[in-house]
Amino acid sequence: MTFAAPPVDLLLLHPPSVYDFRDQAILYGPVSDMVPSSVVFELYPVGFLTMAGYLGDRGLAVRIVNLALKMMTNRRFDVRKFLAAQRPAAVGIDLHWLPHAHGALEVARLVKELHPDVPVIMGGLSASYYHDELAARPEVDYVLSGDSTEQPLHELLVALREGRPVDGIANLSWKDGGRVRTNPLSYIPPNLDDADVRPELLVEMAVRYRDVSGVLPFNGWLANPTTMVLPLKGCAWDCVTCGSSKSTCVHLTGRRQPAFLSPARLVASVQAIGRFSRGPVVIPGDLLQGGEAYATAVLDGLAAARVDNEICFEFFHLPPRGYLARIDRSLPNWSFEISPESHDPDVRGALDGKCGYDNAAFESFLREALALDCHRIDVFFMIGLPRQTYDSVMQTVAYCGQLMNMGDPRLCAFISPMGPFLDPGSRIFEAPERYGYRLFARTLEEHRQLLVQPSWEQILNYETEWMSRAELVDATYDAAERLNALKCEHGRIPRRRAQAVAAGIAEARRLRARLATGAVPDAALRGEINRYSASTVCDKRELFWQRHLFNFRFDAILRAALSGRRRGATAPSAASV
DSSP: OOOOOOEESEEEEEOOSSTTTTTOOOBOTTTTTTSSSOTTOOOOOTHHHHHHHHHHHTTOOEEEEEHHHHHHHOTTOOHHHHHHTOEESOEEEEOOSGGGHHHHHHHHHHHHHHOTTSOEEEESHHHHHTHHHHHTSTTOOEEEOSSOOHHHHHHHHHHHHHTOOOTTSTTEEEEETTEEEEOOOOOOOSBSTTOOOOTHHHHHHHHHTTOSTTTOSSTTTTTSOOEEOOOEESOSOOOTTOTTSHHHHHHHTOOSSOEEOOHHHHHHHHHHHHHHBOSOEEEOSOGGGGOHHHHHHHHHHHHHTTOOSOEEEEESSOOOTTHHHHHHHHOSSEEEEEEEEOSOHHHHHHTOSSOOOOHHHHHHHHHHHHTTTOOEEEEEEEESOTTOOHHHHHHHHHHHHHHHTTOOTTEEEEEEEOOSSOOTTSHHHHSTGGGTEEESOOSHHHHHHHTTSSBHHHHOOEEESSOOHHHHHHHHHHHHHHHHHHHHHTTSSOHHHHHHHHHHHHHHHHHHHHHHTTOOOOHHHHHHHHHTSSSSSSOGGGGSOOOOSSOBOHHHHHHHHHHHHHHHHHOOOGGGO
16 A cells, blocks of 8 residues: 655655666766765755745745655665655756756656646756756746745745746746746845745654655765755856856846845854754855955854854855954854865966965965864865866875875865866856867756766766866876875875775776776676765765764754644645645
8 A cells, every 4th residue: 555645735856866876887986075965966955945944934835855865775765656655736856956967857757747737846056047948848847047936936836726827926937838938037035034944844844754864965964964054145256167156146046246144044043953963064155255244243143152063164265364263262163165176376367266366375374274273174176177287187186295294184185076067157168168168068958868878987068178088087086096195194094094995996997997898787887886986086984074972962853853743733735725
């Protein structure tokens, strides 16, 4: 007997990168080694939580299901059977990151097959870029563009329920008699205070729908409960490679300047997370984009709230003198990450954005931070940049060794390829020849087809004037091998872990060569490919902060669980809302 799930007004589904990844043999490579999630990209966007909170406040029942995570952690999980048992009034599927081009469309197709009368809604930055191509597909009914769709989504769900026209709903692309129509991109809120991240919603959903794995952010999150509070949308910088740069946002989201979460709401969100978790809280995007007064107000608020979670900041540029000391006075536990992208001033200058500082100033900044009680510094470099050669990549790795010579284990360095895709809407994507790039895919469909190629060399949607796709792969493996050895030499990672990473790189090289011969993967080869498609350029454990003996505050979780059970007992049906 199939269990019939309670009705919901919106079922939010996060798809895997490639829908049938469990049956495919694809050497994904190190494209996800610098993010918490795996090559399946099972980390769903934070917008799922803000939408669920916004709609819930207005009486709508929302359920989040991380399909990607359920599929990767349970080989027997039957997606078709699960979806057939659902009773949603509407289904929302994210296409925020372009590597979901295959999975998002396949999940949409399956939903339409099982529930032909249920509207399928898609959104996210990549969906915004490809809104007309998406809306023209038979498996998609509506696309909401922009970086803030809570209000238009609410208006759409109400209009669909009441049978009213949708031609006045902002940011909406839709089919009208088979013809795609696009409403104006006019909903661009000037601040983010209507979009709260509420961790208690995840606990309530887990209890109400008896589904813990469906709400977890990524695989391994219970052991490493890293969370995020987004302080802004948009950007003041205009890096040529970024799909969220200033000029990209003007085109993609209509946002000409960043919109911020107020300091009070930001602090309240961090406090809300701290009531449930002792894990680190990441505040990305650089608070200083809002000006020093804004950043200072946030720090003062966190200090007054006595936040004891580790707070990880991101810096786009070197902060003003004294700013680090202010953080140190405000917080007992803090760290930061910064991405100079390359040690090479010629390469850094070609990015035309946030990396406008020289190495001497950068190193002085690092020494200032290390003189304080900063717990950790992550420095990220990239492969595949404009004007970057193989030799430049290897010199960047040598520069990482110079940073390690500072002798402080709190300073961590990473390098990874820019990929698998250039960001749609970025200046490089829009004018590749101008920046020395060649694209292998432009449309959504072309990217969908790239994702099922046998190895990440063929999946890459670009090569550069300075490095072909094959050379980008060679540079990545060589750089990873050398940096791994440097970390071992400097005592940053245990010898056994370094040996395991080195063995993984060697095996990935071997598999790449074998796939290049056109070998058809059998079951044994498929298992090897899956094994060596993760933690290639480093052990992913290097990304995570020190764990606590007890990561969670179980009294708060219990209260939220009881609240979720009470709400579940009295939840209205989708038809009666």
